[in-house]
Amino acid sequence: SPSDPNLVARARAAKEKLGDKVFILGHHYQRDEVIEFADVTGDSFKLAREAAARPDAPYIVFCGVHFMAESADILTSDDQQVILPDLAAGCSMADMATSEQVEECWDVLAEAGIADVTVPVSYMNSSADIKAFTGRNGGTICTSSNARRALDWAFEQGEKVLFLPDQHLGRNTAVLELGLSLDDCVLYNPHKPNGGLTVEQLRAAKMILWRGHCSVHGRFDVSSVEEVRERIPGVNVLVHPECRHEVVTAADHVGSTEYIINTLDAAEPGSAWAIGTELNLVRRVAAAHPDKQVVFLDKTVCFCSTMNRIDLPHLVWTLESLVEGTVVNRIRVDAETEKFAKVALDRMLALP
Ligand code: 13P
């Protein structure tokens, strides 16, 4: 639906008054009405780098979800303030790994005698606490655009990887990009004693996958791929690596949001594409390529509801508050957590 013109005018006026003092980051899954005001858009990797590269802006408004704003706070200086326009914009996947559960898992690995040879690799989509755990225990963060490089690095440091919290990104990268087998992977269930695994299973595994997933991407299934191939002969199926393994295997291409955008930019006019990721992004990609046929992979899958919590009214409130000298919804990671989370994030930023 078109944005309220009054709110658009207010957002414009507030942004103009703030000038260089405010820098607005917008994740690709944000609504159009929000993306319109973003100084830079990107996937989570690009936005983490952009936040780190803006030392002059005292206010960073992060239009995305909570873990992204935390990462921006970790990567920016102490006098920069990171703001999340709606504090309810969380991520159900990040919530699937709490620090108590992960510490308990590390104890289970230690009891099995394998903690010393295991390197934690945590997806960006995790809380600052999990990132700090990762940094303290010799591991790195990854995003969907550098998961392969992160795993290559981790297997140079140790024999096994504990991959948190997205089982699908972990499995898809290990099997499809590193050439491990499905049998090399085990699934650690934090709700079961010992993760639901025997000591033998843990010792035999190369990849210990945390049992987390994205509720948006988890809904695509193989029948959607089959259906779209039947409906549009010659269609290219392109999905995000947070999709289930059988969906990714059935697709033609897999990659992060940034990869999806670049692939469509480079695609031949007249080609047909079915995309399996969040709907705001797919709609924008479709609108940007009227010379190509771009469809959504599955009609039953839709927006990420927490990403969508950031809307124009929240953005206007945030910006007008800044104009009045009030910082609302600041996201602040405590110094101790920040120190170790930064170790893990810096390892990611230094990956080749
Ligand atoms: P990327 O931005 O890394 O592609 O991740 C997608 C996502 O789910 C963000 O929450």
Ligand code: SF4
């Ligand atoms: Fe989290 Fe999935 Fe939403 Fe990304 S799309 S923020 S992983 S719930």
